[in-house]
Amino acid sequence: MENSVPQYILDSLKAFQPETALTITFCVALVVDLLIRRNRTITAWVVLIGLMISMALVSRQSQGEASSIFSGMYAVDGFSIFFKYIILATSALIVIFSLHSNELNDNKRKMGEYYSLLVALTLGMVLMTGASNLLMMYLALELTSISSYILAGYTKEAEDSSEASLKYVIYGALASGIMLYGISILYGLTGYVDIYGINQALSTGNVNSIALIIAGILIIVGFGYKISAVPFHFWTPDVYEGAPITITAFLSVASKAAGFAMMIRFFKVTFLDPSVGTLALGSWASFPGFEWNQILAIISVLTMTLGNLAAIWQNNLKRLLAYSSIAHAGYMLLGVVVLSNEGVAAVLIYFVIYLFMNLGAFYIVMIVANKTGSEDIDSYKGLGYRSPLIGIALTIFLLSLTGIPPTAGFVGKLYLFAALINAKWFWLAIVGVLNSVVSLYYYVRILRNMFLRQPERSQGQLKFSSYQIALVLFLLIPTILLGLYFTPLVEFAQASVGMFGTR
């Protein structure tokens, strides 16, 4: 069949519209920033519109069939679409957050670059969700990383921000170097960089298993760094604490989502053993010889436990939430360990819920820091009396992070643990639930300061603008609603686990 190359690329471009829209937004934002100097927020609005357009394009794709474009470089399927929604929604919310962050807008800093970089970061993450070729994966990862290095250090007058950025660069460079090494070994073993090709090569069985294990572990390092899993998490607390809070929130949700998307796709596609056919529908087997899910199980236990235990000792709320987000990455890894669609669906469900509750918590920390100038846990003393609405909202977000019904966080955990129990990973389920008991302790410390302690001196009421309250409610309502009625979310997630080229 005569298939001219340009035609093929044109066809691919049709399925690449959301990403193209993001690229155009990036360019337009840069130009607008150069041309219109007076209005400092115009770039933000341009970016917001671009994100909306991109999201609309994604929703148009969701009707279509799963496909692979650019000669197997990039997959467009329910799985990546789901993550694109999460990333784009987070990105849009972060732009809105950034509009009134004192930290960012204090001095006459140029904000145009900030918003354009945010788009570049978003683009990188969106590409990560669909990348089905090791090179593409690596490039997307680097695009994400480089944008986030700059953004983490964006408030460059602040010493800790620069420190955070530098640490981030060093860790990131090391991790991606190691990952690249793993990729090259894998390429050397199989002769493919395309993950479907690698899968085929592996299924012939002529692969040195020790080399394969080494390559796999090296690649896990790269993923582990991105999702900040223990023991590759050392950058996380410093970066999260030093970076502007909007970026911290963004990294803790979207960057993790992208990392998970890429990791799940990589493991599922690459190590899927198509010859095992006797399993229950929806589970899959990986090739014998490399038990990557056992490694992930251990990493997950370490991540949860360390994240939670370290969070107990934190007094800076940003740092506390950083450790808590490490712990949450640990919970989500549980869903990957079980090797079933059910587990993947649980991860998807968890991410949507995590988006609302974690961004909600970060947003409140931000607006409180705007007022009080402090992220210290002591500055929350009596917050529940100084501003009851915000106090109650933060309470609900934190309870949701703990996983106490009837909040959405419970539903997220329920699905993860259900997947574990169904797959008979009992010890892991027990470790998981015990960890959520531990996490209660540090979340409750904040509640205690808010409600059980009186404000120091005679601090007055804290007033927040109706715009801020509306945004809090926008995040709060789903956090409660999804806890009481989760049918639509679960159905959507279960419909989205399908990946191109897998059953």
Next chain:
Amino acid sequence: MVVVLLLPKDNKDGIRWTAALFTWLQIILAVIIYMKFDRSMAGVNTESGFQFMEKATWIDIKSVAWFGRIHIDYFMGIDGLSVLMVILTALISFVAVFASWGIQKSLKGYFALLLLLDTGMMGVFTSLDFFLFYIFWEIMLLPMYFLIGIWGGPRREYAAIKFFLYTLFGSVLILLALLALYFSVSVADPTTGEKVHTFNMLAMMNPANYDAGSILDGVGTYWRYIAFVGLFIGFAIKVPIFPFHTWLPDAHVEAPTAISVILAGVLLKMGAYGLMRISFPMFPDAAVYFQIPMAILGLINIVYGALVAMAQEDFKKLIAYSSISHMGIVVLGMAALNTQGMTGAIMQMFNHGTITAMLFLIVGVIYDRAHTRGLNDFGGLMNQMPKYSGVMTIAFFAAIGLPGLSGFISEAFAFLGGFQSEKIRTITIIATVGIVLTAAYMLWTLQRVFLGTIPEKWKTLPDINARELFTLVPLAIIVIFLGIYPAPMINLMTSAVNALVNVLNNGGGTTMLGH
């Protein structure tokens, strides 16, 4: 069904009266339930045996190829096991509202949380869907944390977090057992015939619904025992059964009076209720298997609780430990696994609820006046506060188990049950020592507080006022009435208890055959 969900917005007196009104409505509903309750219907494991049922689909997620349909019902109903608890909850909540009249600090938040707690308690006693049960069970944690933490005594922060952590630890174990049960049980959808996993408690009680090869399939298997132990620990923390009891004295001492009343009156019962509603009928084989360990734990609770109570100087702590001792009788009665024991256990739950509520109210009265709870600080109050002393004497004698008061009947039944069960007869005999100990510390306390000469500083203490009497007298009447004529209470539950014992005998019987 009584689900009170309201957030009062008006002020002070308005809030108080709204709360009182709603709990009063709840009492009226409870009385209606009592009147209309058909005493012959058994319930426990048959849907037709339940009364005042409400069933509606709550969550229904259609199935995908690799994951079955998820179906969760809003499913509530009452049978002989729960009807007394519902009445008790209504009663205690009402009393608690009046006992909180003196609260000054953020009144609105207080009553909102109190009513949320009330909702949770009612929900637990009436839900028949395990998922729903779990949600209600957890809903209570937060209000309780804040009620102790904000309105409590000096060490309130410690007590509140301890309570929260302990109970959450128990809850997650229940959650795991819940999930394991969910994946093991499936029933056919009546319209389509497809097999659907279910959270329906009644379906979980029917061995025929367990999928072949699932984790909890079979009788007397390893996994069934583990699940039973998980559930048992979860519920035992709430009861609380030794060695999971240490949160209780702290929580009681620090909590404001009304909350202590609810805690002792209703919350502790939920653990025992959970064992009866969930653990026993779903795992009859394991219940039989663990009969002796359960009885031993009951024994430890009775004797240990009483001994520690004897050593207390603090009035509230004394009652907290006496609660532990009395809940031991409930556990022992349940461990008997026969009709008398079960009946005794349920009666003891109700009676302990009313008696201990009285005791805590009594402590509250004296603390409000003297601002101390040290037992040795008092003496000779009999002359100073005669009405108060009268009520208190009734409560104390009821707690001792004096014939003629309700405590006697239930303890007698529980011990009788234990005595009849051959396996735990010896344990029961030893446990009766606990009664003597109870009498000892209760009488000693009475003596220290009321007899002797009154210290100079308490000469001005006023006697109990009308509002306090209003909370105590109805409870006292119930205690005396049920002591003389317990039949109304026993009739309510006889058929349900018989059904439960049948389940245990059948399920347990097969275990013995299996071995």
